[in-house]
Amino acid sequence: xxxxxxxxxxxxxGIPNQYGGYEAAVQELAPRLVEMGHEVVVYCSSLQKTKDSxxxxxxxxxxxxxxxxxxxxxxxxxxxxxxxxxxxxxHDVIFHMGYTSDSLWxxxxxxxxxxxxxxxxxxxxxxxxxxxxxxFLKKAEKWAANNSRFMIADSIGIRDYLEENYxxxxxxxxxxxxxxxxxDESILKEYQLSSNKYDLIVARIVPENNIEVIISAKLKSNxxxxxxxxxxxxxxxxxxxxxxxxxxxxxxxxxxxxxxSMDSIRHFSRFYIHGHSVGGTNPSLLEAMAAESRVLAHDNxxxxxxxxxxxxxxxxxxxxxxxxxxxxxxxISVNQIENNLIRLRxxxxxxxxxxxxxxxxxxx
Numbered sequence: 057x058x059x060x061x062x063x064x065x066x067x068x069x070g071i072p073n074q075y076g077g078y079e080a081a082v083q084e085l086a087p088r089l090v091e092m093g094h095e096v097v098v099y100c101s102s103l104q105k106t107k108d109s110x111x112x113x114x115x116x117x118x119x120x121x122x123x124x125x126x127x128x129x130x131x132x133x134x135x136x137x138x139x140x141x142x143x144x145x146x147h148d149v150i151f152h153m154g155y156t157s158d159s160l161w162x163x164x165x166x167x168x169x170x171x172x173x174x175x176x177x178x179x180x181x182x183x184x185x186x187x188x189x190x191x192f193l194k195k196a197e198k199w200a201a202n203n204s205r206f207m208i209a210d211s212i213g214i215r216d217y218l219e220e221n222y223x224x225x226x227x228x229x230x231x232x233x234x235x236x237x238x239x240d241e242s243i244l245k246e247y248q249l250s251s252n253k254y255d256l257i258v259a260r261i262v263p264e265n266n267i268e269v270i271i272s273a274k275l276k277s278n279x280x281x282x283x284x285x286x287x288x289x290x291x292x293x294x295x296x297x298x299x300x301x302x303x304x305x306x307x308x309x310x311x312x313x314x315x316x317s318m319d320s321i322r323h324f325s326r327f328y329i330h331g332h333s334v335g336g337t338n339p340s341l342l343e344a345m346a347a348e349s350r351v352l353a354h355d356n357x358x359x360x361x362x363x364x365x366x367x368x369x370x371x372x373x374x375x376x377x378x379x380x381x382x383x384x385x386x387x388i389s390v391n392q393i394e395n396n397l398i399r400l401r402x403x404x405x406x407x408x409x410x411x412x413x414x415x416x417x418x419x420x
Contacts, residue, residue, distance in 0.1 A: 070100025155200035266331030273376035
């Protein structure tokens with residue numbers, strides 16, 4: 057029988073999830089690791105709305121986070137304080153969820169613990185960052201890779217990249233998703249929508265997600281079905297809203313973080329368009345597949361590694377415009393959607409993923 061481990065998790069804003077991808081993952085992983093018999097501590101931001109000390113058996117430790125005052129720089133201070141706090145717990149293993157503001161502090165990582173870093177995507181490739189920031193992120197990636205005992209890659213493409221560039225062992229462990237039990241068509245009435253009468257984007261509004269390419273393809277196509285764009289409010293979104301304000305086919309929607317509502321909105325869409333071009337396994341792609349969406353995805357190794365033959369791909373505005381003009385039932389079959397669900401249940405379920413995190417924790 058494997059011994060009980062003390063496991064620390066650093067690099068998220070905390071749980072319960074009030075933010076995004078890594079937080080959603082830790083919300084699934086941490087309680088399962090507790091159920092396996094381990095002591096688990098998640099280091100949480102002081103900006104969390106709830107301040108429970110224990111959540112589903114997981115100990116929550118809060119650290120000062122000045123992100124609300126200092127912007128992204130505040131994350132460096134928060135990660136520094138999380139690493140300092142972790143030394144008091146004498147963890148056997150520490151999982152670092154991402155490296156962008158954490159790996160800078162590798163010199164003060166607790167030397168008694170095994171450090172395992174989930175490397176996320178190739179952050180330095182993201183075009184939203186200035187060249188100076190991209191250079192820093194490349195260094196941060198190197199610090200994380202060279203000072204971790206293991207790296208975790210959530211996609212085959214990221215794994216291959218890491219193995220080509222670093223000598224630290226890499227373990228491929230996918231991201232997970234929960235498949236909805238049912239869908240509520242009445243949600244559509246709130247938005248004056250009808251089933252299969254709209255196309256959909258749900259994404260952060262950043263250049264590498266190809267939002268403008270998708271909008272341009274919709275306008276180049278010959279159909280009048282509206283394109284709904286759900287995303288975070290930022291300068292890029294405001295520019296897009298101004299540029300396309302007279303286009304009736306383009307509808308910019310307020311971001312909606314209600315998973316149940318968004319599952320139903322995804323499910324009843326005609327096409328779900330996934331424009332992400334950088335990074336590993338994106339949670340929104342898994343969520344679209346789990347919602348039985350007909351997915352049109354940007355053609356790259358990361359998306360193909362997840363969607364495989366379960367959807368259709370585009371590389372240009374013209375490619376996507378042609379897909380928009382297609383008969384949705386003929387382009388992506390019911391059989392493809394069913395196969396997507398089978399692969400999600402087999403490869404992307406949280407119980408399996410949690411066991412894989414436990415297994416790598418025991419490797420010295």
